[in-house]
Amino acid sequence: MPLDPSFNESVPQGDNVSRKVCDHCGFVAYVNPKIVVGSVVRSGEKVLLCRRAIEPRKGFWTIPAGYLELAETPEAGAKREAREEACANLNISGLLAVYTIAHLSQVQIFYRATFAEPEIAAGEESLEVGLFGWDEIPWEDIAFPSVKWALDHERSVHLGKATAPFANPDGETGGLSE
CATH class of the missing domain: 2.20.70 (Ubiquitin Ligase Nedd4; Chain: W;)
Structure with missing residues (x-):
């Protein structure tokens, strides 16, 4: 530049x-680094995923997430992203993880959440949205490594095998080849 x-x-x-x-x-x-905020949204045994309508990784699945806006709290940003991408209203239940994606100069803050209202629909940045059981998640079509980490970490908490918050898994930096 x-x-x-x-x-x-x-x-x-x-x-x-x-x-x-x-x-x-x-x-x-x-x-300075960019801050990404989002949520793993659970409804019973299912989680919310959004198929991206925008680049990068258009057509791949993600959790509702995006860049934090100026003068916005991370929690408010995560709720806003869920409204924009899945027309969803959330209740944030706690911090899930803080990941660093060094090559993109990003800090990603993800929360655990549930629906305040049960309705969802594809927003402008999503081709489609859906609720997926663990065995239904399209793992080969997940947009970013940190989405896989967040889903794995949320499942560990949900099953009582671990407590949040988490950080990057050992040896992981968030590159798409990992």
Whole structure:
């Protein structure tokens, strides 16, 4: 990405990382990780999945999730994403996991949730939505590694085998080849 003519890459005084610094006033334009928020939504023994209508990974299945907006709490963002992608209203029951996807500079915060109301429908960012039992989940068509982690972690909590919150599984960084 080309720099604005008034910005140059340099290491600001007292820092040790090269950043965009304004030549005129010394303003440092920090670039920080993006925060993704979402939920594993359970209804009895089934979980909500959304088939993506947008890139990346259009046509693949995911949990309702997306980027946190400015001045929004992570919980409110997770609820908003469920409304946008699955026309679903949620009750957040607790933090499930915080994952880091270093190569994308993302921090992903996922919650455990249930439906406040039972209705769901595909939103603008989804081709279709559905409730899936564990053996019905289209594992080969899951959009991202962190979705698989979240589903596995939520199932462990649901079955009483573990307690949340979780982090990346050992050795996992979130690359699509993993």
